[in-house]
Amino acid sequence: MSSQHQYVTITHYKEREFYFLNYAIQTREGFIPKEIEQFHESDKSKFIERIRTIQSQYPNNQIVSISLMAKQSISQSEDRNRASAEIFKNNYVIQENIDVGDIPTTLYFSPFAILYQQYKEGLTDELKLLIGYFDRKLFMMFATSDKIHQSWIIGTRGLTEKQIAERVYKSMQAYYKISYSFADHLEMLVSDDSPKLLKVLREELSLHITLTQNSIHNLLHRMASSDEKAKSSFIKSYKKIEYIIHTEASSTAKGEEGSPNRYERVRVADENLEDIKLQDQKSKGIIEKIKDLFRSSPAEMDSKTSFASLLPLILVLGMGGFFSMKNGTISNELMKKKVQITAQQNNLKLATISENIFHAMGKNAELKKATISTKGVDIRGLVWGIEPLKNSLNELYAEGKFVIKPLENFMTEFTFTSK
Amino acid sequence: MNKLKSIAPMTKLWFVISLLVLLVWVIPTMVSYYKNQKSYHQKVELLDSLDHRAGAQLEAKPFHSEVFRLDAENYFDKVEVTSIENDAYRVLIYLDKSKIDTFHTFLKDLSLNYAVSLKDEILYEEKNSTLTVTMILKPLS
Numbered sequence: 001m002s003s004q005h006q007y008v009t010i011t012h013y014k015e016r017e018f019y020f021l022n023y024a025i026q027t028r029e030g031f032i033p034k035e036i037e038q039f040h041e042s043d044k045s046k047f048i049e050r051i052r053t054i055q056s057q058y059p060n061n062q063i064v065s066i067s068l069m070a071k072q073s074i075s076q077s078e079d080r081n082r083a084s085a086e087i088f089k090n091n092y093v094i095q096e097n098i099d100v101g102d103i104p105t106t107l108y109f110s111p112f113a114i115l116y117q118q119y120k121e122g123l124t125d126e127l128k129l130l131i132g133y134f135d136r137k138l139f140m141m142f143a144t145s146d147k148i149h150q151s152w153i154i155g156t157r158g159l160t161e162k163q164i165a166e167r168v169y170k171s172m173q174a175y176y177k178i179s180y181s182f183a184d185h186l187e188m189l190v191s192d193d194s195p196k197l198l199k200v201l202r203e204e205l206s207l208h209i210t211l212t213q214n215s216i217h218n219l220l221h222r223m224a225s226s227d228e229k230a231k232s233s234f235i236k237s238y239k240k241i242e243y244i245i246h247t248e249a250s251s252t253a254k255g256e257e258g259s260p261n262r263y264e265r266v267r268v269a270d271e272n273l274e275d276i277k278l279q280d281q282k283s284k285g286i287i288e289k290i291k292d293l294f295r296s297s298p299a300e301m302d303s304k305t306s307f308a309s310l311l312p313l314i315l316v317l318g319m320g321g322f323f324s325m326k327n328g329t330i331s332n333e334l335m336k337k338k339v340q341i342t343a344q345q346n347n348l349k350l351a352t353i354s355e356n357i358f359h360a361m362g363k364n365a366e367l368k369k370a371t372i373s374t375k376g377v378d379i380r381g382l383v384w385g386i387e388p389l390k391n392s393l394n395e396l397y398a399e400g401k402f403v404i405k406p407l408e409n410f411m412t413e414f415t416f417t418s419k
Numbered sequence: 420m421n422k423l424k425s426i427a428p429m430t431k432l433w434f435v436i437s438l439l440v441l442l443v444w445v446i447p448t449m450v451s452y453y454k455n456q457k458s459y460h461q462k463v464e465l466l467d468s469l470d471h472r473a474g475a476q477l478e479a480k481p482f483h484s485e486v487f488r489l490d491a492e493n494y495f496d497k498v499e500v501t502s503i504e505n506d507a508y509r510v511l512i513y514l515d516k517s518k519i520d521t522f523h524t525f526l527k528d529l530s531l532n533y534a535v536s537l538k539d540e541i542l543y544e545e546k547n548s549t550l551t552v553t554m555i556l557k558p559l560s
Contacts, residue, residue, distance in 0.1 A: 309427065309429060309430035309433050309434075310433055312433065312434055312437040313433050313436055313437040313440065315437075316437045316440050316441045316445055317440065319441075319445050319449075320440065320441075320444050320445040320448060323445065323448045323449045323452050324444075324448050326452050327448055327451050327452040327455060330452060330455045330456055330459055331455050333459055334455050334458055334459045334462060336534075336559065337459060337462040337463065337466060338462060339536065339559050340466065340479060340530055340531075340534070340559065341462060341465055341466055341469065342536070343530040343535070343536035343537065343559070344466065344469050344530040344531060345469065346536070346537060346539060347526055347527060347529050347530050347537055348469065348527055350526060350537065350539070350541060351523045351526040351527045354519075354522075354523060354526070354541065354543075355523050358519055366545070367516075367543060367545045367550075368544070368545055369542075369543065369544050369545070370542070370543040371540060371541070371542050371543075372540070372541045372542075372543070373539045373540040373541070374539050375539070381545075
């Protein structure tokens with residue numbers, strides 16, 4: 001069977017400073033895990049590169065991880081503002097955000113979701129305490145078949161097994177406000193080998209604890225093995241997980257890659273999120289292609305962030321520049337209007353004075369020369385009606401100096417100067 | 420508060436600088452712009468009230484000596500425009516003294532039709548019924 005058609009689950013998580021990576025071939029009869037690989041956090045790029053390599057080798061895949069955040073809780077309603085996953089009807093696990101960073105992930109499970117999947121078959125009307133021990137944290141919940149009543153998380157780093165057991169006991173009382181003994185049964189799922197803790201818990205709580213031990217990788221492979229389980233992921237998968245019976249071969253041997261009697265996933269149109277991304281790229285329109293030019297890889301996010309921090313300053317400078325330019329233009333126009341108004345008012349005054357002077361002279365005089373300004377007038381001419389002219393001019397300029405001078409040709413010259 | 424603390428120092432610094440620029444430069448410029456805009460509209464209204472021209476109310480056109488001369492000769496017998504010192508022009512208008520009212524109308528519309536200011540002094544001289552009006556015009560920049 002070609003690796004192109006094999007359904008593979010790639011699992012990863014981070015514990016302390018190490019990334020752990022594994023992948024498994026999924027078959028109808030179970031999954032066949034490969035060797036676990038370990039990367040130091042300083043080799044993150046190699047770790048991501050390795051995921052990409054497995055992906056290219058097995059295009060039909062899901063990349064699965066676990067959220068080990070200490071702030072997760074179970075709620076009876078979905079919170080659309082935060083990352084939420086439906087564990088079962090009206091029971092949601094909620095956390096602040098999906099913190100996978102730039103590591104490829106298509107399914108992302110809460111330990112609570114894993115815990116529920118592990119024990120859901122055994123849930124009845126009797127109250128059970130389910131405890132999951134992941135990454136030195138205890139994920140605990142009281143559950144019956146219809147409801148998860150309460151959930152909480154206890155950190156165990158630096159505590160002895162006895163102290164952990166005491167905290168489990170106290171928190172049971174505090175969270176549920178009843179004695180732990182009201183829990184009819186305790187189930188515990190541990191992701192690493194800790195027999196001492198189990199022993200102490202059994203002693204301290206004086207209860208029989210059913211233990212299931214499995215690795216995080218195996219739990220995740222199982223969670224991604226079917227749609228029914230996968231739908232409790234924080235990241236919503238858009239594809240359906242299905243199996244078909246491969247009929248060409250008869251061997252029932254389980255395990256080896258390429259084994260002929262393997263059940264494999266049907267390649268439906270939207271097999272996995274990564275495939276969807278690839279197909280989307282193929283069918284992208286011009287607009288999307290243009291948008292791609294401006295998209296950047298996660299490695300470029302830092303420079304984007306610094307640019308984003310400059311954005312307010314750029315906006316402020318842009319706004320300032322715009323208003324400065326507009327203000328310069330309007331100031332210039334305003335100045336022109338002011339000068340024009342002053343000139344126009346001055347012209348109107350001069351025209352009025354001139355009109356008045358000519359009107360005052362009328363038929364009583366004839367102008368020879370005149371200087372007219374808004375400050376005063378100086379007129380010289382010939383006069384025939386001395387008194388009417390004098391009176392008219394004095395009406396305009398009360399303190400004006402009116403002088404007449406007889407000429408040799410029996411005519412009379414007048415001068416008038418305003419003060 | 421924790422979110423604020425988690426913001427990078429450079430981001431905070433840019434934000435503070437942005438705020439300072441906004442307060443010290445942008446907002447005063449905006450206020451000045453809107454004040455000037457209001458004042459401009461008031462001046463336009465004032466100028467409209469001074470404008471008694473008949474027909475289309477055209478914007479004052481830039482002063483050009485030859486264009487001005489040709490325009491003015493449509494109303495008067497002869498017009499001479501001479502460039503003098505300080506970017507000014509001496510304008511001599513020759514007209515029949517009976518047409519003095521035409522000159523007064525011309526004078527009233529002068530700064531509405533042309534972007535010019537008139538020196539506050541007009542000289543009239545009359546010889547043989549022809550009135551010579553001398554005035555100094557200065558184009559508005």
